Amino acid sequence: xxxxxxxxxxxxxxxxxxxxxxxxxxxxxxxxxxxxxxxxxxxxxxxxxxxxxxxxxxxxxxxxxxxxxxxxxxxxxxxxxxxxxxxxxxxxxxxxxxxxxxxxxxxxxxxxxxxxxxxxxxxxxxxxxxxxxxxxxxxxxxxxxxxxxxxxxxxxxxxxxxxxxxxxxxxxxxxxxxxxxxxxxxxxxxxxxxxxx
Amino acid sequence: xxxxxxxxxxxxxxxxxxxxxxxxxxxxxxxxxxxxxxxxxxxxxxxxxxxxxxxxxxxxxxxxxxxxxxxxxxxxxxxxxxxxxxxxxxxxxxxxxxxxxxxxxxxxxxxxxxxxxxxxxxxxxxxxxxxxxxxxxxxxxxxxxxxxxxxxxxxxxxxxxxxxxxxxxxxxxxxxxxxxxxxxxxxxxxxxxxxxxxxxxxxxxxxxxxxxxxxxxxxxxxxxxxxxxxxx
Amino acid sequence: xxxxxxxxxxxxxxxxxxxxxxxxxxxxxxxxxxxxxxxxxxxxxxxxxxxxxxxxxxxxxxxxxxxxxxxxxxxxxxxxxxxxxxxxxxxxxxxxxxxxxxxxxxxxxxxxxxxxxxxxxxxxxxxxxxxxxxxxxxxxxxxxxxxxxxxxxxxxxxxxxxxxxxxxxxxxxxxxxxxxxxxxxxxxxxxxxxxxxxxxxxxxxxxxxxxxxxxxxxxxxxxxxxxxxxxxxxxxxxxxxxxxx
Numbered sequence: 001x002x003x004x005x006x007x008x009x010x011x012x013x014x015x016x017x018x019x020x021x022x023x024x025x026x027x028x029x030x031x032x033x034x035x036x037x038x039x040x041x042x043x044x045x046x047x048x049x050x051x052x053x054x055x056x057x058x059x060x061x062x063x064x065x066x067x068x069x070x071x072x073x074x075x076x077x078x079x080x081x082x083x084x085x086x087x088x089x090x091x092x093x094x095x096x097x098x099x100x101x102x103x104x105x106x107x108x109x110x111x112x113x114x115x116x117x118x119x120x121x122x123x124x125x126x127x128x129x130x131x132x133x134x135x136x137x138x139x140x141x142x143x144x145x146x147x148x149x150x151x152x153x154x155x156x157x158x159x160x161x162x163x164x165x166x167x168x169x170x171x172x173x174x175x176x177x178x179x180x181x182x183x184x185x186x187x188x189x190x191x192x193x194x195x196x197x
Numbered sequence: 198x199x200x201x202x203x204x205x206x207x208x209x210x211x212x213x214x215x216x217x218x219x220x221x222x223x224x225x226x227x228x229x230x231x232x233x234x235x236x237x238x239x240x241x242x243x244x245x246x247x248x249x250x251x252x253x254x255x256x257x258x259x260x261x262x263x264x265x266x267x268x269x270x271x272x273x274x275x276x277x278x279x280x281x282x283x284x285x286x287x288x289x290x291x292x293x294x295x296x297x298x299x300x301x302x303x304x305x306x307x308x309x310x311x312x313x314x315x316x317x318x319x320x321x322x323x324x325x326x327x328x329x330x331x332x333x334x335x336x337x338x339x340x341x342x343x344x345x346x347x348x349x350x351x352x353x354x355x356x357x358x359x360x361x362x363x364x365x366x367x368x369x370x371x372x373x374x375x376x377x378x379x380x381x382x383x384x385x386x387x388x389x390x391x392x393x394x395x396x397x398x399x400x401x402x403x404x405x406x407x408x409x410x411x412x413x414x415x416x417x418x419x420x421x422x423x424x425x426x427x428x429x
Numbered sequence: 430x431x432x433x434x435x436x437x438x439x440x441x442x443x444x445x446x447x448x449x450x451x452x453x454x455x456x457x458x459x460x461x462x463x464x465x466x467x468x469x470x471x472x473x474x475x476x477x478x479x480x481x482x483x484x485x486x487x488x489x490x491x492x493x494x495x496x497x498x499x500x501x502x503x504x505x506x507x508x509x510x511x512x513x514x515x516x517x518x519x520x521x522x523x524x525x526x527x528x529x530x531x532x533x534x535x536x537x538x539x540x541x542x543x544x545x546x547x548x549x550x551x552x553x554x555x556x557x558x559x560x561x562x563x564x565x566x567x568x569x570x571x572x573x574x575x576x577x578x579x580x581x582x583x584x585x586x587x588x589x590x591x592x593x594x595x596x597x598x599x600x601x602x603x604x605x606x607x608x609x610x611x612x613x614x615x616x617x618x619x620x621x622x623x624x625x626x627x628x629x630x631x632x633x634x635x636x637x638x639x640x641x642x643x644x645x646x647x648x649x650x651x652x653x654x655x656x657x658x659x660x661x662x663x664x665x666x667x668x669x670x671x672x673x674x
Contacts, residue, residue, distance in 0.1 A: 014580050052288055055428050055582040069292050073285025077217070079224030088217030090289040090300065094209040117224075354594055358587050362577045371573055372591060375566040376598050379605035386612060407601070414597065421511070422590045429583035 001028045003141045003172045004049060005062040010197075011044045012056035017197035018044060021059070024190055028140065029167050031183050032174040036192035042176040043072070043145055045192065049174065050143050068139035070147055074130035078119030082110060082129045085118055092136040104135035108158065123150050131155075134162055142166060144175040148182075156182075210295045214303035221280075222311050228276075229311045232269040233319060239265045240323045251328045258327040259388035262337065263344070263381055266316060270345055271373065273312045274352025275359075275366045277304070282360045282426065291427055298416035301423065305353045305416075313345025329392065336391035336401065343404040344384040350411040350419075351376050357422035361429045380407060438515040440657055441666040447650050454647045461640035469633035476630075482546040483630075489539035490634060491641035492532045493561055497599075499529035499645055500564065503571070504596035507589030517653075519585035520660075522592065523575060524652035528645060530568035536561050556610035560603050567595045 004026040011019040018041035026032055034042045047053040049061060050069040068091060076085050086092055086101045105114055108128040118126055127150045134142070142163070148156050160182050163173050167186070181187055222229060243261050244254060281287045281304070290300050320341050321334045329337065355373040359365030387400035469487035476483040503525040510518035540558045541551045552558075571588050578584030626634070661667045 050292060052291060053428050054424075055580065055586065066294060067292060069288065071285050071288055073283070073288070075285035075289045077221040077224075077280075077284070077286075079221055080217075084217075084220060088213050088220070090210075090214065090217075090286065090293045094206055094213060351594075354590075358574060358591060359577070365577065368570075368573055368577055371566065372570040375563045375570065375602070376594065378563055379598070379601045382605040382609045386609065415594075418590050418594050422587060425583050425586040425590065429578055429580045429587075 001064070001170075002026070003028055003063070003065040004174070005064070006049065006059070007061075008059035009045070009048065009061060010058035011041050011048060011053075012058070013041070013044055014056075019192060019195045020197045022190075022192070022195045023059075026141070026172045026174060028170045028172055030172045031163065031167055031187040032172075033181060033183075033187055033189050034174065034176045034192060035189050040192045040196060042192060046143050046145050046174065046176060047071075063141065065140040066138070068133070068137045068142045070130065070133070070142075070144045072145055074126055076118045076126060076129060079117055081115045082118055082121070082132075083114040085129060086132055086136060089133060089136075091133055093138055096136050101132075101136065104132040105129070107135060108132045109154070124152060124155065127151055128155060131159060131162075134159075134166070140171045142171065142173040142175075144173065146177060147175055148177050148179055207295055207299060210293065211299055211303045214290075214300045215307050218304045218307035219310070222307060229315070232273050232312050233315060235272060236265055236269050236316060236319075236323065239268065240327065243327070255328040255330060255392075258324060258329040259333065259337070259385045259392065261327060262320060262324055262329070263340075263385045263388070266313075266320070266341055266345060266384075267348060267374075267377055267381055269316060270313060270348040270352055271370055273308070274349070274356045274373065275369050277308055277353055277356040278360045278423065278426075279356075287360075287423060287427055291424060297420040297423065301353070301357075301419045302412075302416045305349060305419070308353075309346055309349040313349050314342070317341035317345055329388075332394070333388050333392040336397045337388050339401055340384045340387045340397075340404055343401065343408045344380050346408045347380045347404070347411045348377055350408075350415040351380075354415055354418045354422060357419045357426060359426075360423070361426040380404070383407065438517050440517070440661055440664075441670075443517055444654065444657055444667075444670070447654055451647065451650055451654070454643060454650070458640060458643040458647050461636060461643055465633055465637035465640045469637060473630050473633050474627075479547060482543065485539050485543045487634060487637045489536055489543055491638040492539065493536040493557070494638055495641040495645050496529055496532035496536055496561070496564060496568075498642070499525055499532060500567065500592070500599065501596060502649075503529060504589075504592040507592045510585060511589045511593075519582070519589075520653050520656050521649070522588060523585060524649045524656060526568060526571045526575065526588070528648045528652065530565065530572055532641075532645065533561060533565040533568055537565060554610075556607050559610070560606045563602055563606070564599070567599070571595075 002025050006025065007023045009019070009022040010017065011022075022045065024032070034045060036042055044053060046069075048057045049063075050067055051061070051063065052069070075089065075091070080088070082105055083098075083101060086104065087096070087098070102114060105111065108131055110125060110128055110132070113121060113125065118129055121129070131147070131151075147159055151159065163175075164183070164186070167173060181189065240261065243257075247253065247257075278287065281290070291297055293300060317338050320337055324334055324337055351373050352369075355369045355376075358372060359369045362368065383400050383404045387397045387404065389395075390400060391397040465487065470484050473484070475481050503522050506518045506521035506525065509515055510522060537558070540561065544553050544555075544558075545551055571592055574591055575581075575584045575588050578587060658667065
């Protein structure tokens with residue numbers, strides 16, 4: 001099943017044309033990594049795919065499933081506890097129960113930190129709180145911008161396993177990363193260098 | 198696991214957003230106290246600048262109180278969406294499967310309760326300091342309740358338009374002060390009418406109408422403006 | 430109808446069309462302005478109370494009328510840009526804002542000059558002058574917001590939202606300022622009260638209003654053309670046009 005279809009997409013930032021005629025489609029069970037040097041337009045393309053960027057985006061983007069988008073900013077309130085942050089997070093399932101949220105925090109190795117203000121946690125731990133959203137959303141299509149940054153080796157392994165689990169269940173993931181491919185034959189690379197205007 | 202009725206789930210999303218904003222506001226009580234303190238300080242300046250003559254102060258008290266309330270609301274509007282924009286919450290709101298206008302209204306409601314609403318409640322204190330006759334007090338509170346709601350909603354439009362601009366504070370004043378003129382006129386006139394024993398009800402009704410109109414229309418503008426800000 | 434709108438959205442077509450329009454509009458505007466000015470300033474009779482000083486209304490009133498209409502033009506272009514995403518509408522809005530601001534400024538300055546002999550003060554918080562001042566702020570807001578955004582497509586979108594909010598608000602602002610003024614109006618200032626204007630003074634005024642409408646349209650068109658030339662400086666159709674000329 002096609003979850004995302006991009007045809008002839010062009011990206012313009014300010015007065016500059018970044019990318020032209022990017023076409024690809026994402027089906028359930030697929031992992032796509034957007035590859036390219038800094039400034040080539042990976043984040044811009046990902047934001048366009050999510051529907052956040054519309055101005056300066058040419059071509060046609062069709063989303064056939066709800067989207068979970070993880071950007072550079074973690075969308076966490078520093079003064080709220082990890083538990084409250086997830087309970088009130090706009091991207092999480094409204095009906096998620098207290099237990100489900102607590103177990104999500106446990107799975108990202110933050111058991112015992114539930115009630116601390118997020119601002120008192122380290123950068124890596126904050127990132128983990130943000131990633132706990134991946135356990136609390138029903139969205140089949142994940143768009144992740146640099147999800148592996150600020151994570152330690154164990155965190156990266158956990159995220160990798162979580163993404164595999166997600167696509168095995170029929171979801172799909174598009175992500176950007178500067179790290180070499182983690183998913184081997186399972187993943188497909190979209191090299192943006194070939195679409196530079 | 199989603200609630201069966203979409204309306205019910207929209208209600209849940211609204212409540213969640215309201216609680217979230219309320220909690221993060223309550224986490225820093227200083228931010229809630231600041232506009233009230235500002236109100237207090239500026240009200241003190243007027244007798245110092247104009248002289249302590251009680252009669253003169255009483256005549257211009259409605260105008261002073263309303264202008265200062267407008268400035269206080271302007272000051273806090275600048276911060277309405279700032280932290281949500283910086284920490285990425287707005288992106289998530291825009292992508293949530295609910296109308297952005299509704300979610301944004303939840304934030305504005307929380308914001309108003311901690312600023313304009315409180316300000317209206319404590320305003321009699323400052324009114325007495327300026328010698329506003331007692332028969333004007335209830336009208337002052339009522340006019341500020343409706344009026345600050347308008348000011349907050351209009352301020353939210355300005356805040357949404359300027360949130361992505363660095364040093365947007367001054368620009369924000371330019372955008373929303375002209376739009377706030379009717380609110381100021383209706384508000385001060387209502388209080389003055391109450392003081393001179395005239396007919397404040399019709400002016401309060403105008404303010405209430407303005408508040409309802411803003412409530413119906415501004416969320417759409419706020420939503421559209423936030424989408425532009427996220428996309429700039 | 431739809432094809433016309435669509436055509437209007439095409440820059441090369443609009444550039445040629447506006448070129449023809451400007452060629453006609455320019456002489457018409459100049460002629461109207463000249464006739465109106467001579468008629469109003471020299472031919473029309475002096476006012477029995479204000480003498481010759483009233484003649485400034487031949488600048489003041491048209492500027493004020495067209496400035497207000499200009500805001501609606503701008504907001505309408507903004508609505509078109511928001512709904513149909515037509516780039517020409519963005520450009521119209523952007524071109525109209527500074528022209529409207531200047532017209533409002535002219536109305537304010539001439540109002541002050543008129544006020545000196547009439548009321549004995551350069552500035553009086555008269556209802557119409559005050560509304561005009563607020564309109565001036567509204568225009569400045571749109572211009573400043575446009576300049577503040579680096580991404581100009583986003584800037585146009587933001588200005589469209591702002592001018593629509595302003596449009597809904599303008600009637601309320603005007604009405605509220607009217608009420609405010611009538612509540613506080615001192616008896617000595619009743620001079621501006623609507624008195625029947627004699628037709629010998631009215632006709633040149635109407636002519637000048639028409640002239641200012643033409644002037645507004647002309648300036649906005651020229652502004653748009655300049656904007657188009659800049660935006661399409663690399664395009665082939667423009668180079669062809671420049672080479673052919």
